[in-house]
Amino acid sequence: DGGITQSPKYLFRKEGQNVTLSCEQNLNHDAMYWYRQDPGQGLRLIYYSQIVNDFQKGDIAEGYSVSREKKESFPLTVTSAQKNPTAFYLCASSPGRINQPQHFGDGTRLSIL
Amino acid sequence: AQRVTQPEKLLSVFKGAPVELKCNYSYSGSPELFWYVQYSRQRLQLLLRHISRESIKGFTADLNKGETSFHLKKPFAQEEDSAMYYCALGPNAGGTSYGKLTFGQGTILTVHP
Numbered sequence: 001d002g003g004i005t006q007s008p009k010y011l012f013r014k015e016g017q018n019v020t021l022s023c024e025q026n027l028n029h030d031a032m033y034w035y036r037q038d039p040g041q042g043l044r045l046i047y048y049s050q051i052v053n054d055f056q057k058g059d060i061a062e063g064y065s066v067s068r069e070k071k072e073s074f075p076l077t078v079t080s081a082q083k084n085p086t087a088f089y090l091c092a093s094s095p096g097r098i099n100q101p102q103h104f105g106d107g108t109r110l111s112i113l
Numbered sequence: 114a115q116r117v118t119q120p121e122k123l124l125s126v127f128k129g130a131p132v133e134l135k136c137n138y139s140y141s142g143s144p145e146l147f148w149y150v151q152y153s154r155q156r157l158q159l160l161l162r163h164i165s166r167e168s169i170k171g172f173t174a175d176l177n178k179g180e181t182s183f184h185l186k187k188p189f190a191q192e193e194d195s196a197m198y199y200c201a202l203g204p205n206a207g208g209t210s211y212g213k214l215t216f217g218q219g220t221i222l223t224v225h226p
Contacts, residue, residue: 033213040122042199042218058213090157101147102214104157 003027006091006105013078013085014113021076021108023091029103031096032074036060037088037107046089049074050096078110086112115140117202119217126190127225134185134220136174136200144202146183147214148174151197160185160198170194190224197221 004025013019025032031050035043045058049068063082068074074093078085088109092102116139126132138144148160161169163176163183174185183200200217 035216040218042119043216045213045215048213092157101159101162103159106156 003103004091004093004105006089006108008108009106011108011110012113013110016080018077018079019110021078021089021091021110023074023076023105025072025074025091025093025103027093027103028071029093029095030071031094032068033092033094033102034058034064034066034074034076035090035092037090043090046076085110115144115202115215117200117215117217119198119200119220121220122218123221123223125223125225128192129189132187132190132194132222132224134198134200134222136183136185136217138181138183138200138202140181140202140204142204144176145204146174146176147201147203148172148183148185149199149201149216151199153196157199190222192224192226195222195224 007022033048034046036046037043044060046060046064047055047058047066049055052068052071055066055068063079065077088107090107091105094100094102118137120135147162149157150160151157172185172187174183176183197219199219201214203214
């Protein structure tokens with residue numbers, strides 16, 4: 001089904017490289033989010049954006065950057081400054097209003113070579 | 114600061130037995146609480162939210178503000194209930210952080226035949 005599309009599904013990075021994870025949504029949602037999922041730690045918020053051209057840091061933003069130039073797109077860049085980037089990354093979107101649930105993509109698994 | 118605690122990383126029950134997944138939260142304002150579920154090889158999806166007061170797939174959850182809990186219950190577990198379950202907390206009021214959720218660490222439920 002559509003909704004939120006994350007690509008690629010698997011991504012490999014060499015140390016010292018920046019990589020960008022794609023997230024696109026066709027739900028006309030205002031808000032978009034990036035989470036990192038590690039075993040035993042649940043989902044931790046990296047960045048979120050409630051409107052185009054605006055975004056805020058989440059709980060673990062260091063070593064990551066985002067942009068929100070279009071409503072439907074919210075790419076995440078994992079920079080070389082991120083010390084432990086190997087993880088499963090989830091993108092989500094929501095209408096942005098209170099009491100509205102978030103819709104998730106299938107995720108991208110990033111591994112360091 | 115808001116926090117969600119799911120004390121059990123793993124929970125195993127037999128088919129037909131009652132199941133309760135625990136969730137406790139810490140939040141100074143008026144909370145909005147959700148349960149999300151991730152079945153094997155599927156994306157994370159909303160199971161239920163306290164404001165709806167509904168039963169989904171036989172699961173219910175009651176918000177207990179006195180005990181700051183939102184436990185998920187089902188009287189008779191089924192094998193297809195085996196999944197990862199996340200409790201999530203969001204603000205139930207306006208402001209700059211509306212729509213943003215804090216997730217617990219997750220509980221893996223296994224229902225044995």
